[in-house]
Amino acid sequence: MIPPLIVETALNKGIGVIAITDHNASANIEAVQKAARGTELVVLPGMELQTSEEVHVLCLFDELDQIRAFQQMVDASSPALPNNIEFFGEQFVVDDTGDFLRREERLLLTSSGLTIRRAWEQVTDLGGLLIPAHVNRKANGLIQTLGFVPEDTPIEILEISIHITPQAAVAAYPQIQGYPLIQNGDAHFLEDILGLNHLTLESVTVAEVRSAILGLEGRSHAIQS
Template sequence: MKIYVDLHIHTALSPCGDNDMTPNNIVNMAFLKGLDAIAITDHNSSENVKACIDVGKRVGITVIPGMELQTKEDIHVICLFKNIDFAMTFQDYVYNNLTTDKNNEEIFGKQIIYDEEDNIIGYNDKLLLASSNISFDEAFYKVKELDGVFIPAHVDRDSFSVISNLGFIPDYLDIKTIEYNSLEKLKKFIEVGIINKNYKFIKSSDAHNLGRILERKNGISAKNIAINAIFNALN
């Protein structure tokens, strides 16, 4: 069956995310747009994932625990996990490899943590927009160790992508799926041989506001909307 997904959505925990990117607003907007599954992928953190999962259970949308990791090479990677425990284990690993510098709310914005009722329960004071001390390769192997899915993010962007920063996607890593923004630009990369056409390709929103969450347009083939089925489709 074809299911419709958006696997790259930020909450207000990401300092560049709008303050109305709360668990209920995000999940209910995804429901209104007809999506079957979404992934919550804040910058270098997963602290709002559980609240979004709880809302998703009420609404009937699969919410995949995730994170958008920024590697030491300044590459953004979508890291998805089968359950909250694996996501929190990965978060601990990332936190241990982040700078000790604190977030400056006046410059970068607040990093808000919510419960499942959209109550503010705290603020993350880490500098989440900084690069971690984790390499692209190290991140791949750690995600695989946790039985997750590793997806290079927005590979066609001019910054914070594996292509812009390395110039290639390492073929010695068993990467199955990559994310793009522009289909036209992706086709050009394939034509000139920068990207292998044999990857699986997904389009996600990288939504930092509610309006950018995808409509029911981008489908993947999966047996059902369970996380295991989605992971099988991506891997």
């Protein structure tokens, strides 16, 4: 997806905040942030990390410095396999106009060496927010992969895929009852950009997003049905 088109699509849908969360990668975040300059859209840096247990977790941050530090930890723990374009497709890094800068040579599709517990510690230490992604999904969902939310990891929020309603998710997976849920488009294409989460925030920070999803201090969150 080309950065200016991501920004344009989000703005056209009335979206105020997006997060760029590529799989084990963060090299394209800055381009989207630059493309959003001068607009109302806030672009948070993030990552969809694949943990060593093959669980996908969203990692959200406020600043590029935080995601860069986290990326170093992810890279240091990950196998250095080259990408095979024929099988796995291109891994382009682009500038804010969408022009080619370079190819990411390392295969991003693998699991990192970070366990979900370690990832939670690293993200939290850096001031970020970790939310297990599409927990109901057969592939790489927390519930399918690990059965239930691990007791040793203080996870507060879960994300469900768009293929299920929150009510149906809780009915199908009673082990997620009581967790505040968010639901994202997991947009891989422009048409997947949906803007499903309505958040009441004082300012756009990851801490505010967390407070809103948890319903703390007058902040609130609702999923558009």
